[in-house]
Amino acid sequence: MTSPLPAAHPPVPQRRIGVLLLNLGTPEGTDYWSMRRYLKQFLSDRRVIEVPRAIWWPLLNGVILTTRPSKSGAAYATIWNNEDNESPLKTISRAQAAAVTETLKERHGDAIVVDWAMRYGLPATGTAIQRLKDQGCDRILLFPLYPQYAAATTATANDEAFRYLMTMRWQPAVRTVPTYHDDPAYIDALAKSVERHLAGLDFTPDLLLVSFHGLPKSYLEKGDPYHCYCVKTARLLRERLGWPEERLRHTFQSRFGKEEWLQPYTDKTVEALPAQGVKKLAVVTPGFAADCVETLEEINGQVREIFLHNGGEAFSYIPCLNATPDHIALLTGIIERELGGWLPAR
Template sequence: MTMPIPAGHPPIPARRIGVLLINLGTPEGTDYWPMRRYLREFLSDPRVIEVPRAVWWPVLNGIILTVRPGRSGHAYKSIWNEERNESPLKTITRSQAERVAGLLRDRHGDALVVDWAMRYGQPATGPAIERLKAQGCDRILLFPLYPQYSATTTATANDQAFRHLMKMRWQPAVRTVPAYHDEPGYIEALARSVERHMETLDFTPDILLASFHGLPRAYLDRGDPYHCFCVKTARLLAERLGWAEGRVRHSFQSRFGRAEWLKPYTDKTVEELARQGHRRIALIAPGFAADCVETLEEIQFQVKDAFMAAGGEKFTYVPCLNDQPDHIAFLAAVVERELGGWIGGARAGVRDGEGIAA
């Protein structure tokens, strides 16, 4: 029985459940100052740069933020979505949220509200939480879009949400989505994307190289599980494809600085493959839920150039899962599972993008 609201009481929206998809971040433009603001926020995060502030701050503000905005801006400019005046990562993440929302709306009506945010840049995480709360969401599921957990990605995305929650007088209840590096539905979507892409080629790649974003080796030594999760993803993808042993390999890209990073390095690996006679290769980036500067510029330009310069002949890139239907179905199914007890019932696994009816 619903009790009437007393006279003069503030309006109360209908109770709903919020889902917040969170991706890494993006600059608001490719010029120096937008790039500097974005890089400053990103590289000031102690989850990302585990160097004492007294040591890192002069390097960041005196050198990196003087030089790197121009270089990064040039890279972003080469892949910028001019029509929307935004990065592809923002375009794709918005589409993912809209499509996941559409699937969930078909199954659950207005009970769920889906929004999206970036850990760094805009749209920011805090205002997104406030938007969900204003729509009656007294329970929110945080969904960092990182298949392989790392403190530098999943943890810092959750940290940012928690920091905002600390400022709220009336907090919603919160859950977080765990890493999904070995989920059958995710592996299946990856494999299908490879198979579909192979059908478009006029050659057969000798090697499929799964390139993951790099991480300083020291982070692994301190207990970050990211490396292990990446290797497992590559192994499960190889098993699902059923290709000959050794035909699917893994590597790590995007390193900077002098410290040792996770190996093998992607640029060095493609050069070595070419020298070994593997002159036709395909790359896939299973650590990214959406194509971004690391895939559209770094892989398709820098890594490709390194491979061709070393004697390679054919190079192709398998796009990220982005807003492909099987990926969206998988993401929606994960949401439904993680909302077990809030909507519908929980279930043990998510396979092939299946969902749960409330």
């Protein structure tokens, strides 16, 4: 039995557990200044760009932030959700949080509060943490939605949360979700999405290309495990599909600058495939939890065009897991597992 509070005591909210879904980020618009603000925050992150500041800062604030916002804005404009005036990543992230909330509420009542935030742009990570704290969350699970851990994704998402926690006098207890690149439920969800998509095509792909976001090779050499996690995900997906090695290949996309990145490169690989006899191609991007400019514009736009221009006959992009039932089941399963000891036994 709890003791009554003193008469003048401020209201105490019900104790709850918070879950914060974290993704990369999005500009607030496709115009020059919206893109510039977003790119400056993104490209100023030392986890993303490890070039010494004396070299990088003049280049970023001179050439890059002068020319790149217009180019990036044009790319975003081709996939923008005009109805809600936001990027698809924001639309899908909101839907994921709503679906996870509904599922957890059915199982645990009001014990868990789910929110979502972006590392760059809005909604801001710190604001979301404060919202959870204000709702009585004295324990928070940070869930960066990157199946394959990298310092430039998972770690920087956690960094941003920790930075805000450093400003709080009364911090909640915090846990972080580890890499889930080889989680059987994740691999199964990927395989089912591939199988469903291919069953709906009017052609059979000669090859399934598994494209992951790229990373400078130097990051791997410094100890980042991302490359190994990507290769393992691709292998496990192929094994779950029951396919021979020659039917599935992995590549890395979205490289930036002149430095060598993880290879093989997606665009260069796709350019060469038709001459190698691959005329029908499907591409899946399992490193992305939600469709975004890198999948919708780069893969389903630029990469599609490269393949068809170089002699390809049929191309299909397989969407990310997004807010599908299989993905929501995967996310809620991981959440419940990582909340072990916090959640009361059912």
